[in-house]
Amino acid sequence: MLTTITTSKKTVLPGLVILLLLVTSAFTTAPEFQSVESDFFTNVSKADVNRSISGYLSGRYTSNYYEIELPADGYISIDFEHEEFEEDENAWRITLFEYNENEIYRFSSRLDERKVSSPNIGLASDTYYVRIDRPVTYTFSDEDYNLRVNHTESRHWEQEPNDTALNATPMSLNRFHGGSLHRFDDEDYFSFDLTADGYISIEFTHERFDDSANGWRISLLNEDRVEVYSFPSAWNEPEVATANIGLERGKYFVKIDSPLIYSHNSNDYGVRVNYNQDSYREIEPNDDRASATEITLNRSYRGSLHSSSDTDYYIFEMPGRGDVTISFEHDTVSADRSGWRITLLDRDGVRIDSFSSRLNEAGAYLEELELDAGKYYLRIDNPVTYAHSKADYVLTINSGYTSPQPQEPDPQGMPGDINNDGRVNIQDAVLVIQSILGYESLTADQRERADVDGNGRIDVNDANLIIQMTLGHISRFPVE
Ligand SMILES: [Ca+2]
Numbered sequence: 208m209l210t211t212i213t214t215s216k217k218t219v220l221p222g223l224v225i226l227l228l229l230v231t232s233a234f235t236t237a238p239e240f241q242s243v244e245s246d247f248f249t250n251v252s253k254a255d256v257n258r259s260i261s262g263y264l265s266g267r268y269t270s271n272y273y274e275i276e277l278p279a280d281g282y283i284s285i286d287f288e289h290e291e292f293e294e295d296e297n298a299w300r301i302t303l304f305e306y307n308e309n310e311i312y313r314f315s316s317r318l319d320e321r322k323v324s325s326p327n328i329g330l331a332s333d334t335y336y337v338r339i340d341r342p343v344t345y346t347f348s349d350e351d352y353n354l355r356v357n358h359t360e361s362r363h364w365e366q367e368p369n370d371t372a373l374n375a376t377p378m379s380l381n382r383f384h385g386g387s388l389h390r391f392d393d394e395d396y397f398s399f400d401l402t403a404d405g406y407i408s409i410e411f412t413h414e415r416f417d418d419s420a421n422g423w424r425i426s427l428l429n430e431d432r433v434e435v436y437s438f439p440s441a442w443n444e445p446e447v448a449t450a451n452i453g454l455e456r457g458k459y460f461v462k463i464d465s466p467l468i469y470s471h472n473s474n475d476y477g478v479r480v481n482y483n484q485d486s487y488r489e490i491e492p493n494d495d496r497a498s499a500t501e502i503t504l505n506r507s508y509r510g511s512l513h514s515s516s517d518t519d520y521y522i523f524e525m526p527g528r529g530d531v532t533i534s535f536e537h538d539t540v541s542a543d544r545s546g547w548r549i550t551l552l553d554r555d556g557v558r559i560d561s562f563s564s565r566l567n568e569a570g571a572y573l574e575e576l577e578l579d580a581g582k583y584y585l586r587i588d589n590p591v592t593y594a595h596s597k598a599d600y601v602l603t604i605n606s607g608y609t610s611p612q613p614q615e616p617d618p619q620g621m622p623g624d625i626n627n628d629g630r631v632n633i634q635d636a637v638l639v640i641q642s643i644l645g646y647e648s649l650t651a652d653q654r655e656r657a658d659v660d661g662n663g664r665i666d667v668n669d670a671n672l673i674i675q676m677t678l679g680h681i682s683r684f685p686v687e
């Protein structure tokens with residue numbers, strides 16, 4: 208019996224659907240029964256930025272859509288205003304979204320709230336939508352409202368949504384970029400590229416507020432999204448700057464988020480990455496032996512303990528048994544405390560010797576230490592947390608031995624100084640002759656310095672000119 212009924216219903220249904228469709232198409236305007244999708248197409252109107260638009264919700268289930276074309280990259284804020292009523296209930300919901308319906312921001316307006324505004328939201332030049340509808344409560348108001356999308360043009364502002372490293376907003380080095388955590392769970396990723404080894408510092412600024420809660424957390428991440436360093440900024444701390452952080456060339460991210468939900472601050476912030484090229488610098492992260500920064504003898508390297516828990520490992524090689532002197536220098540700070548501890552370790556990480564450098568002393572030395580051939584580590588850390596200084600230090604390992612040094616291209620290298628020892632002498636002429644004869648091959652930088660007549664080739668005329676310079680017959684090369 209049951210089966211028979213079901214079958215008969217099935218045969219009847221298509222007819223009913225067709226009938227319903229005919230009925231619906233006969234009475235096309237029925238706003239109370241429109242779906243969100245049909246609302247979008249019938250109820251969307253274009254809205255210019257920086258101009259007030261008035262409107263009202265014609266029905267309990269109506270949504271008004273506004274299409275907003277941003278003429279340039281920058282940031283917007285949305286103002287929503289209406290007459291002030293007595294009830295303290297939410298009657299309007301304002302939603303900002305992208306064309307693919309990805310919601311960017313949503314807020315509500317209460318009946319007794321004459322004006323509400325969104326925080327500043329960074330957006331790229333594109334088309335966006337604002338929807339006005341009733342919040343998910345029973346309150347409904349068909350009173351007039353005014354909507355205004357304020358747009359400010361800026362080429363140095365975050366572009367939402369940038370909540371993952373994949374969507375990071377590219378940032379220019381040495382320039383402030385604006386942004387805001389428009390929601391408590393907003394995360395802002397910026398990306399930057401270092402084309403050469405060097406060091407950066409990050410500056411973070413915002414208006415000063417009378418509260419000591421941490422409103423922002425700023426994290427530096429490397430290409431693999433591994434955190435290199437992270438620091439907070441409190442509401443009442445309008446400027447924070449990190450120590451110099453040595454980094455190797457590559458891609459990096461700066462991520463800004465709220466450390467805690469209750470201390471979220473939606474006001475604008477500014478963030479800047481200052482960069483300087485430097486080939487003789489620690490490379491963070493170098494907090495363990497496996498990631499130690501390689502250094503060579505008789506060269507000064509700079510580094511810093513960017514936080515009280517930072518540890519810096521260096522590795523160097525003794526080509527044979529000999530004496531070394533380790534020098535550690537820094538700017539002085541008036542406090543009379545140990546600021547740095549320097550520990551020498553063997554290749555297995557066993558301590559050989561250590562010494563400290565006090566904050567109020569310009570440096571400290573470990574002298575005349577005899578070491579066998581092999582690899583060694585130096586560890587720099589903080590002996591006592593409260594005595595931390597984030598100032599740069601300069602570390603040098605002096606020894607009669609010279610490490611085999613990689614030929615670093617010296618941008619200041621002068622024409623004729625092929626071996627880059629700061630002088631033009633007969634050794635340079637010999638190098639040129641050897642390279643012409645094929646006994647020696649020169650690097651690209653050396654070839655550039657060797658071509659002293661500037662004819663694009665290294666030939667006997669270049670060697671001749673270098674010899675003449677050595678003898679004092681000429682005072683400058685044709686290329687100079
Ligand atoms: Ca943001």
Ligand SMILES: [Ca+2]
Nearest residue numbers: 369370394395
């Ligand atoms: Ca974001």
Ligand SMILES: [Ca+2]
Nearest residue numbers: 511512513519
């Ligand atoms: Ca360091």
Ligand SMILES: [Ca+2]
Nearest residue numbers: 493494518519
């Ligand atoms: Ca380190």
